[in-house]
């Protein structure tokens with residue numbers, strides 16, 4: 498069978514893959530998105546995503562922000578260390594932005610991006626599962642199944658945005674992996690005290706627990722060991738709410754209702770380097786992080802946006818896309834941001850989620866120092882908002 502041809506095949510039409518396709522809209526590049534899932538209506542993933550102000554600006558530029566059904570502003574982030582002194586409060590005012598971030602859920606974001614791809618006439622094939630791919634010096638070749646029919650496609654550049662499934666097929670990319678032995682439980686919860694724009698990040702020896710403002714309630718991300726997660730997921734609502742109250746403390750009063758719960762195993766995994774011959778990795782395919790401090794999608798969105806800028810620059814200079822020098826440029830552009838996101842989230846987990854009392858006291862002191870040093874707070878906030886390059 499003869500290959501179909503285009504300039505770029507994006508493998509994985511999740512949020513990051515769709516963002517890349519949208520960032521290339523209006524250019525002369527022909528782009529094909531291949532997505533394994535079926536109808537987007539069936540994407541019922543309720544995980545909350547805290548989008549930074551920087552991501553808000555990118556999604557606005559991509560024409561996606563106004564399509565989001567719901568989003569809730571984070572005006573303040575309250576960080577504490579359970580059982581120890583010390584806390585830090587970061588505010589939007591200190592960081593010089595209207596909001597530190599916005600809470601949306603994965604499902605709504607997926608839909609908003611999908612609607613924007615339809616509106617912009619982007620070629621998006623759903624139910625198309627990529628089985629294998631290979632590259633040579635001039636192009637990449639993809640084999641995928643669609644409605645039980647095998648198809649082949651070739652492009653000058655393959656972009657892997659599959660959330661981290663197929664990267665192992667690339668011989669010269671190594672993956673660093675570390676399982677955190679933690680799961681994240683997510684659910685919407687209602688507390689006696691309604692949300693007031695404050696996101697709570699509370700570190701405990703088991704792992705961080707976050708309560709993010711969402712509508713008038715909260716979106717919970719509770720990390721704990723896999724065994725405890727299984728127990729918590731199986732509790733009936735009344736015991737679940739009691740257990741959450743005992744774990745989080747009394748700052749918001751009792752918890753009075755909870756929506757559907759879901760659990761996610763957590764690990765750190767990243768590609769070295771995030772490129773190979775005629776291939777670039779973006780989003781979770783390039784790095785999967787712990788959800789503490791909500792960095793994963795924000796980082797992936799910047800991967801997509803910056804790759805698009807490198808591609809558009811090549812087109813406007815009449816240079817070929819997907820060449821070693823273009824890919825080296827992308828890799829170099831993303832190095833500091835990618836490393837920064839990984840080191841930041843991994844260090845938070847190592848420092849705060851342990852039973853070492855001395856270390857916990859030191860972390861508490863660190864929070865006090867940060868709280869009393871406005872320039873440092875501004876530095877931390879701006880890196881959380883705009884990435885390691887601030």
Ligand SMILES: Cc1cc2nc3c(=O)[nH]c(=O)nc-3n(C[C@H](O)[C@H](O)[C@H](O)COP(=O)(O)OP(=O)(O)OC[C@H]3O[C@@H](n4cnc5c(N)ncnc54)[C@H](O)[C@@H]3O)c2cc1C
Pocket residue numbers: 508509510511512513514531532533534544545546547548625626627628658659660661662663681683718761779780781782788790791792793794795796797
């Ligand atoms: C509990 C939790 C909370 C989180 N909170 C935050 C947060 O607050 N802020 C934040 O920024 N990030 C957060 N994240 C991280 C965020 O969810 C991810 O970084 C983001 O979803 C990555 O998007 P992606 O498009 O790269 O990958 P995915 O969302 O995994 O999408 C990959 C897509 O590729 C498709 N695919 C896979 N294999 C194939 C194949 N063979 N062929 C074709 N298509 C394929 C999949 O169907 C999917 O649609 C959180 C993660 C978790 C688990």
